[in-house]
Amino acid sequence: MATQIADAPFKYRSSPTATEAFEAWLKEYGQNLPVHTHPWDVSRSDIYVEDRWQPIFAEMRAQAPVNKVTGTPYGDYWNVTTVKTIQHVESLPELFSSSWQHGGITIGDPPADMTPERLEERRLPMFIAMDRPEHTGQRRTVAPAFTPGEIDKMAAEVRMRTAATLDSLPWGEEFDWVDKVSIELTTGMLAILFGFPWEDRRLLTFWSDWAGDVELGLARELADTRHEILLEMASYFQRLWVERTGAPPSRDLISMMIHSDAMNHMSPQEFMGNLVLLIVGGNDTTRNTMSGIVHALDKFQDQRAIFEADPSVIPNAVQECIRYVTPLAHMRRTATDDADLFGNQIKKGDKLILWYLSANRDETVFENPDKLIVTRENARRHLSFGYGIHRCVGARLAELQLKILLEEMHERRMRVNVTGKVERVRANFVHGFRKLGVTLSKF
Numbered sequence: 001m002a003t004q005i006a007d008a009p010f011k012y013r014s015s016p017t018a019t020e021a022f023e024a025w026l027k028e029y030g031q032n033l034p035v036h037t038h039p040w041d042v043s044r045s046d047i048y049v050e051d052r053w054q055p056i057f058a059e060m061r062a063q064a065p066v067n068k069v070t071g072t073p074y075g076d077y078w079n080v081t082t083v084k085t086i087q088h089v090e091s092l093p094e095l096f097s098s099s100w101q102h103g104g105i106t107i108g109d110p111p112a113d114m115t116p117e118r119l120e121e122r123r124l125p126m127f128i129a130m131d132r133p134e135h136t137g138q139r140r141t142v143a144p145a146f147t148p149g150e151i152d153k154m155a156a157e158v159r160m161r162t163a164a165t166l167d168s169l170p171w172g173e174e175f176d177w178v179d180k181v182s183i184e185l186t187t188g189m190l191a192i193l194f195g196f197p198w199e200d201r202r203l204l205t206f207w208s209d210w211a212g213d214v215e216l217g218l219a220r221e222l223a224d225t226r227h228e229i230l231l232e233m234a235s236y237f238q239r240l241w242v243e244r245t246g247a248p249p250s251r252d253l254i255s256m257m258i259h260s261d262a263m264n265h266m267s268p269q270e271f272m273g274n275l276v277l278l279i280v281g282g283n284d285t286t287r288n289t290m291s292g293i294v295h296a297l298d299k300f301q302d303q304r305a306i307f308e309a310d311p312s313v314i315p316n317a318v319q320e321c322i323r324y325v326t327p328l329a330h331m332r333r334t335a336t337d338d339a340d341l342f343g344n345q346i347k348k349g350d351k352l353i354l355w356y357l358s359a360n361r362d363e364t365v366f367e368n369p370d371k372l373i374v375t376r377e378n379a380r381r382h383l384s385f386g387y388g389i390h391r392c393v394g395a396r397l398a399e400l401q402l403k404i405l406l407e408e409m410h411e412r413r414m415r416v417n418v419t420g421k422v423e424r425v426r427a428n429f430v431h432g433f434r435k436l437g438v439t440l441s442k443f
Contacts, residue, residue, distance in 0.1 A: 011232070012203065012232040012233075012235070012236055013229065013232065014202070014203060014206050015206075017206060017209055017210075018209040018210045018213045018216060018226075019209065019213075019426075019434060021216075021222055021225065022213065022215060022216060022219060022222065022426070025219045025221060025222055029219070029221065033073075033218060034072075034073035034218070035073075036072060036073065037071065038069045038070070038071065038072060039056070040056065040059075040060055040067060040069050040079060041069045041072045042056055042057065042079065042355065042428070043072055043073065043074045043077075043107055043353075043428050044428070045215050045426045045427055045428050046426075048329070048424060048425065048426070048427060048428060048431060049424045049425065049426040049427075050424075051424060053357065054361065054370060057081055057355065057357065057358035057361065058361070058363075060079055060081045060358070061081050061082055061358060061361075061362060061363065065080070065081050065082040065084075065085050065342070066078060066079070066080055066081070066085050066341055066342050066344045067079050067081075067344075068344070073218065074107045074108055074109065075109060075351065076350075076351070077107065077332075077350075077351040077352065077353050078341075078344070078346065078350060078351065078352045078353065079353055079355060080341075080352050080353065080354045080355065081355050081358040081359065081362075082358070082359055082362045082364070082365075083359045083362045083364070083365045083381070083383060084364075085341070085342060086354045086355075086356070086359050086383060086387065087383075087387050087388075088341070088342075089333055089341070089352060089354060090333075090354070090386065090387040090388035090390070091387075091388055093388060093389055093390070094336065095335065095336055095337060095339055096333035096334070096335060096336070096339075096352060097333060097334050097335075097336050098331075098332075098333060098390060099334075100273070102334040102336065102349075103332060103334040103351060104332065105331050105332050106330075106331075106332055106429055107330060107332055107351070107353055107428060107429070108217040140262065143393055144256065146393055146394050146395075146396055146397055148396065150251070151396045151397055151400055154192070154397070154400070155400060155404070157192065158189065158400060158401055158404050159404050159407075159408065161185065161188050161189075162185060162401075162404050162405055162408045163408050165180075165181060165184050165185055166181070166408050166409065166412060166414065167412075168180075169181070169440060170440070171440045171441070171442075172439060172440065172441070173439065174419055174420050174437050174438065174439045175437070175438065175439075176420075176435050176436060176437060176438075177291060177294055177416065177436040177437075177438045178287070178291050178433050178434065178435055178436050179435075181290060181405075182286075182287040182288070182290040182291045182433075183202075183205050183287055185286075185287075185290065185401065185405070186205075186282065186283050186286045186287040186290070186401075187201045187202055187204045187205050187283065188201060189282065189286070189397070189401060190204045190278075190279060190282045190283055191204065193252065193253050193278075193282065194237075194240070194252055194253050194254055194278075195240070195244075195250070195252035195253075195254060195255070196240070200236075203233075203236070204279055204283060205283060205287075206229075207229065207230070207233040207276075207279055208279045208280050208283040208284055209284075210226055210229045210230065211226075211230060211233075211276040211279065211280055212276075212280040212284050212429065212430050213427055213429075213430065215426060215427050215428070230272060230276070231272075233272070233275060233276075233279075234268065234271065234272040234275065237254070237271070237275055238271075240254055241254055241257075241258065241271075244258055245258055253278060257271075257274070280430075281392065281393075281394060282394055282397075284327060284328070284430045284432065285327040285328060285384075285392075285398060286327075286398045286401055286402070287327075287432065288325060288327040288425070288430065288431065288432025288433060289321060289322055289325045289327050289398070289402055289432075290401075290402065290405060291432055291433040291436050292321060292324065292325030292327070292432060292433065293321045293325070293402065293405070293406070294416040294418070294436070294438065295418060295422070295433065295436060296321060296324055296325065296372045297372070297416070298416065298417060298418040298438075299372070299418075300371060300372040303372050303373065303374045304415070306374055306375065307374055307406070307410070308410070308413075308415070308443045311406075311407065311410045313374050313375055314403055314406045314407055314410070315403060316374065316375060316376070316379055317374035317406060318399055318402045318403050318406065319376075319379035319380045319382065319399075320372060320373060320374050320376045320379040321372070321374075321402065322379075322382055322384045322385075322398075322399075322402070323360045323366070323376075323379055323381075323382030323384060324360070324372045325384075325431070325432070326356050326357045326360045326382075326384050326431055327384065327430070327431055327432055328356060328384070328429065328430060328431065329355065329356065329357040329427075329428060329429055329430070329431040330353050330354060330355050330356060330357065330428065330429060331353075331354045331356065331386065331390075332351060332352065332353055332354070333351075333352045333354060334349065334350070334351055334352070335347065335348055335349060335350045335352065336348065356383045356384055356386070357431060359383045360382050360383060360384060365378070365381055366378065366381070385398075413442045413443050414440055414442070414443075415440065415441045415442065415443040416438050416440060417438060417439050417440070417441060418436065418437070418438055419437055419438060419439040420436075420437015420438065420439075421435050421436075421437045422435070422436055422437070423435040423436075
């Protein structure tokens with residue numbers, strides 16, 4: 001049962017952040033980082049933090065949309081880089097598995113010297129990292145929280161909180177948009193979805209960063225810290241679970257799990273895994289798109305002028321911003337059998353990395369793909385939410401939050417100018433911003 005996670009007295013920490021811990025580790029042990037030697041090894045995080053990944057993927061798309069790199073710090077893997085090739089892989093979920101039992105959804109693997117007992121203890125099964133039929137039952141449990149009807153019910157509250165957040169911002173004075181807007185809005189939304197104590201909502205961001213930072217796997221000294229923090233997260237949620245067991249069903253996700261035959265007998269690791277999925281899925285993705293929107297509109301000021309002159313472009317602009325930003329760079333699949341993939345011989349057990357970041361810049365699908373174009377006719381063809389049976393269950397809610405943010409900015413004639421420090425995420429999985437110094441003016 002999920003309620004068997006911990007009997008120890010409840011305690012949790014809120015620092016250091018995953019970024020602070022990893023940066024401190026880099027200063028002390030950075031010289032021990034494995035070296036990336038293959039020119040197409042795009043698992044290296046420096047190309048993302050320095051925003052210079054675009055030409056590498058463009059070269060792959062032109063020369064070899066599916067290609068294998070060997071000897072990387074994450075082992076050997078196949079790059080899958082275009083809309084066509086990714087959709088093909090995603091359409092064959094039995095052949096190209098998402099299951100944690102085969103390796104899961106991110107590029108990293110457990111350390112080779114980890115004992116089977118420790119490995120079992122630290123596995124985090126979650127329904128995005130499951131194959132059918134387990135995936136179907138667990139996804140079906142949480143899906144009712146994201147139906148069009150439920151999204152409509154949330155709209156008024158999302159708008160009220162967005163308006164209040166924007167109204168609290170200083171005009172003509174520089175501040176960090178990531179902290180004041182992106183994190184505040186997304187953690188608030190997660191708190192509502194989980195029925196999470198409002199005063200502790202920033203813990204959701206803290207846990208999300210520790211859970212979703214793939215690069216932490218390279219820092220063995222931080223592995224125990226990460227596991228301890230995730231146990232603290234699980235312990236917190238365990239208490240919410242116990243409080244709501246026996247209570248009438250309600251609309252929050254924990255109640256939905258409790259009253260679901262597919263999820264109310266989860267193991268502790270499975271409970272923790274699904275919490276990680278819902279928190280990272282609901283936090284990092286929307287948060288980084290909210291930051292990416294204002295950064296992109298500042299960079300492409302001709303597009304900002306279109307948005308400012310005509311708010312009717314907002315729904316399409318949301319899709320285009322999601323395409324342009326691509327808040328999760330990749331998903332992993334593992335071959336369950338030998339296969340031919342567009343002339344490439346895939347072997348059973350091979351790791352395939354689906355680079356959504358690259359597919360969303362696919363020149364054969366998106367004209368002038370490196371430019372934000374808020375009126376782009378086929379912006380909805382982006383793969384930021386995935387494709388097939390694992391398409392993001394919370395996509396509609398993310399779209400609603402972003403649409404309301406742009407509408408409320410327009411209502412206030414709010415122009416967000418990037419005037420200060422721009423710090424990107426140092427990661428190959430989560431793609432976005434740590435800091436974004438901005439100043440507001442009127443248009």
